[in-house]
Amino acid sequence: MDFLQQLGPVALGSRLRRMSEYFTSEAAGIYADYGLDFQPRWYPVFYLVAHRPGISSNEIADQIGHTHASVSQIVKELVRNGLLAMTTDPQDQRRRLMTLTEQGQAVLPQLRAQTDDVRRSMQALLTEADANLWQALDRLEGQLQQRNLRSRVARVRELREQSPVQLRDFRPGDQPIFRQLNEEWISTYFTLEAADLKALDHPEEYILAPGGGILLAEVNGQVVGTCALIKMADGGYELAKMAVAPAAQGQQIGYLLGQAAIQRARDLGSRRVYLESNSKLAPALALYRKLGFQDLAQPLASPYARANVQMELRLN
Amino acid sequence: MDFLQQLGPVALGSRLRRMSEYFTSEAAGIYADYGLDFQPRWYPVFYLVAHRPGISSNEIADQIGHTHASVSQIVKELVRNGLLAMTTDPQDQRRRLMTLTEQGQAVLPQLRAQTDDVRRSMQALLTEADANLWQALDRLEGQLQQRNLRSRVARVRELREQSPVQLRDFRPGDQPIFRQLNEEWISTYFTLEAADLKALDHPEEYILAPGGGILLAEVNGQVVGTCALIKMADGGYELAKMAVAPAAQGQQIGYLLGQAAIQRARDLGSRRVYLESNSKLAPALALYRKLGFQDLAQPLASPYARANVQMELRLN
DNA sequence: CGATTTTGTGTAAGCACTTACACAAAAGTA
DNA sequence: TACTTTTGTGTAAGTGCTTACACAAAATCG
Incomplete structure (x- = not known):
């Protein structure tokens, strides 16, 4: 791993991916600890529907920053697991409106307690590590939004070649x-x-x-x-x-x-x-x-x- | 995305994943800009073989922090693309030893120039963003190694319930x-x-x-x-x-x-x-x-x- | 020295998303 | 009003890794 400290985008990408996988798997374990039959990836969709009943697929995708395809798949699973109900919007037959089922409502308080514990742990963790990861990501995203990596590299290359x-x-x-x-x-x-x-x-x-x-x-x-x-x-x-x-x-x-x-x-x-x-x-x-x-x-x-x-x- | 600022592991995991995907796709674009027919994911394996010819699959996996399965797949692609040659270790018939082919050697200088430009860009980017992402990840990993998220959450829960x-x-x-x-x-x-x-x-x-x-x-x-x-x-x-x-x-x-x-x-x-x-x-x-x-x-x-x-x- | 365990590698399938494509409903247009 | 375009959603397949399983070669052991 040593020689990858070179900070190439591949190395950074790879590292972020591994970190992401770590959190995902930990999240799964945590849900299990709370006895919840709940997939971590459902969380954003489920939570959003809980707080904004009647929201549509596309709106969810926008809000949580996934593609609609991803939301569509997650919703399908949530419906199959009886946590979400889907109705067609009478005003616009293309839209599917989501609401929690009774079973979904029943899960909500447990999910809330768990979320709260997790939030506290994460906050403590990040404070303790003095690693302002969230902020670092914010800043990095901001910079990249202004000018993407590809064109940055292109500029460096041009300078070198000139x-x-x-x-x-x-x-x-x-x-x-x-x-x-x-x-x-x-x-x-x-x-x-x-x-x-x-x-x-x-x-x-x-x-x-x-x-x-x-x-x-x-x-x-x-x-x-x-x-x-x-x-x-x-x-x-x-x-x-x-x-x-x-x-x-x-x-x-x-x-x-x-x-x-x-x-x-x-x-x-x-x-x-x-x-x-x-x-x-x-x-x-x-x-x-x-x-x-x-x-x-x-x-x-x-x-x-x-x-x-x-x-x-x-x-x- | 707002409501996900709650910093759950799902949210963080998701965000890291997206960041990772961004870097991966940018990397692909950068390779294309340099006219290299080269997949970003090959990079760590290829680079390691370039610097340590005769290295085995498992050693590569150890060094770059992937599983051997991943390395096995990448090596297969590199061989198929004529960049890597694989021979069986005569001392130990299980081991496959990797070396660059002539074609691989020919790619190396181009890859080096590109890597250098990228490294410079990344360094500038991270400095500019004042986002010590790499260090933040180091610290976070260190903390998590001492005590994983799951047990941290368990402790918080216990405290709450007591x-x-x-x-x-x-x-x-x-x-x-x-x-x-x-x-x-x-x-x-x-x-x-x-x-x-x-x-x-x-x-x-x-x-x-x-x-x-x-x-x-x-x-x-x-x-x-x-x-x-x-x-x-x-x-x-x-x-x-x-x-x-x-x-x-x-x-x-x-x-x-x-x-x-x-x-x-x-x-x-x-x-x-x-x-x-x-x-x-x-x-x-x-x-x-x-x-x-x-x-x-x-x-x-x-x-x-x-x-x-x-x-x-x-x-x- | 044969039997068991370990090691090195390969393949298949899964994961949590993505992109690409498909298609019907709604909106815009001539 | 028939048309084209846009929008909302769903499905299939791809991605870059992973875990799970398979299997032969080497190492260890009684």
């Missing part, structure tokens, strides 16, 4: 540019080491195959930035090979790559992202801090001579 | 005690008026038939308190005929009756409860204030000579 900077995964053939961009900056400050060459010359073998990932940033179809996630022995990921072409700097490309990499690590089920850097690289360190990384107290062993700063970011 | 004071609806035959209790206090402070006699002698005709209600409080099977809701022309209710036997006073009976009456008014779909009283009756006025009633600025016409205080309570 952006001059496009992120994508490493594809076969990207190795030369991947190497070039990294070699460029490393050799500016340091000298290439053996560990560098292994990863830069054979990224698919040393980074992707063990379960890592490489993200590239493109501007006008030109790769101008790279960033890799290397799987670590403890299940975490190391953020490495972060490089942005000098000409493309100042466009937040490093930040975008970093964010995407962190999200990818989350997707891959990791709880932490680790990285190594050097105190000489002030702008890089500032970027890592902005991404949420914090200095690591106890240093780990590193294959890189230039690594004198270690940071990590804990996820969730 | 209480010496029992509330119930007016039944045929209650008229004499209803009249007696009211006559008792009225004649202590005032004199009975014509309007009193009508309602006290024929409560079913003047109170119940027009759509009102009468609640009685019993102690040891003895009716010791009364309270009525009288339907007003504007759709509101008047709280009236509130009487508690002198011997039974000091047990919060008036408060319990008042609360129950207010709740009943709410159930009946009213947005306000009105009442009339007299400034001489300090304890009664204090009770009404405790129940949430507020003095009415503009006086209404009243059939009662003794009415010199008018209050109302707005619901919701």
Whole structure:
């Protein structure tokens, strides 16, 4: 379930559904406890008819927010169980008017007592949980009414696609540019080491195959930035090979790559992202801090001579 | 939908279900927008297999919180659509191991881009709505895990039933005690008026038939308190005929009756409860204030000579 | 080591709704 | 007045899960 914390609509939908099922089944149990031969789904219809005798099918559907088909089915069951009576409206032969039968009237006080107990419990529950679920749902519904999720996503997509900077995964053939961009900056400050060459010359073998990932940033179809996630022995990921072409700097490309990499690590089920850097690289360190990384107290062993700063970011 | 604000588990369950359906249908639309021939329900399974190739059916079910039956069905569809491949574990012939097909691998980057856009939208949505739905659900689940709704309701019921004071609806035959209790206090402070006699002698005709209600409080099977809701022309209710036997006073009976009456008014779909009283009756006025009633600025016409205080309570 | 229990998976049917379709009664229109 | 459209309701089938049942492979046990 962990990896679904991503808050996709599917995940949220699924969770709401399960919650809904929980309440439905609890409701059934509660009715049983009160010795009522009464289906939870009847409740809204029955209650509405009790309070507004002579109401029609369609009105009920409107009021309780179901479709008329649903109401039609529930009414059928209620009639079959002798709780509801249905008559045709003499003024309008299409309309069916509902009233409680005597048996229905007899059930009402019990239902009221039960409803009252349940209401109290629910109120206590929600107060206790300090979970203003009802209000949260209200707000969410309000927002969605103003603009639905689909068009919200469409807007986000448009923004992403209009952006001059496009992120994508490493594809076969990207190795030369991947190497070039990294070699460029490393050799500016340091000298290439053996560990560098292994990863830069054979990224698919040393980074992707063990379960890592490489993200590239493109501007006008030109790769101008790279960033890799290397799987670590403890299940975490190391953020490495972060490089942005000098000409493309100042466009937040490093930040975008970093964010995407962190999200990818989350997707891959990791709880932490680790990285190594050097105190000489002030702008890089500032970027890592902005991404949420914090200095690591106890240093780990590193294959890189230039690594004198270690940071990590804990996820969730 | 109004009258369902009562927060019964049915109402909440129903609402969660509708929300869930909304997200599911939006998700379907979003997939369509991205040109993906992909069912929303596949998402958790597909994504999990993408990140943990070689995972088995049961493990998937555990991880995503569905039943194995559900996973089995989804996997069947994914295989039929060429996105997933299934092999039998050579070590354990019962287990089916899942991997993405090439076609599945090809879909992955598109799915990733889409997921990312959706995630951003959802985050923005929830932030914007300031609706911490996810957290609210967490808390609620936590509370329910500690003690389920059913037993919570059982406890509330027990408390109610153990209480010496029992509330119930007016039944045929209650008229004499209803009249007696009211006559008792009225004649202590005032004199009975014509309007009193009508309602006290024929409560079913003047109170119940027009759509009102009468609640009685019993102690040891003895009716010791009364309270009525009288339907007003504007759709509101008047709280009236509130009487508690002198011997039974000091047990919060008036408060319990008042609360129950207010709740009943709410159930009946009213947005306000009105009442009339007299400034001489300090304890009664204090009770009404405790129940949430507020003095009415503009006086209404009243059939009662003794009415010199008018209050109302707005619901919701 | 055969018998029993457990585990992993699949299939069928159910649930509480929905959408899609059907059809007659009422309302609007020419 | 005959017509088309709209409205109110009912039925069938679909949805995305669930529970219930079935069955073979593996694990456990006397």
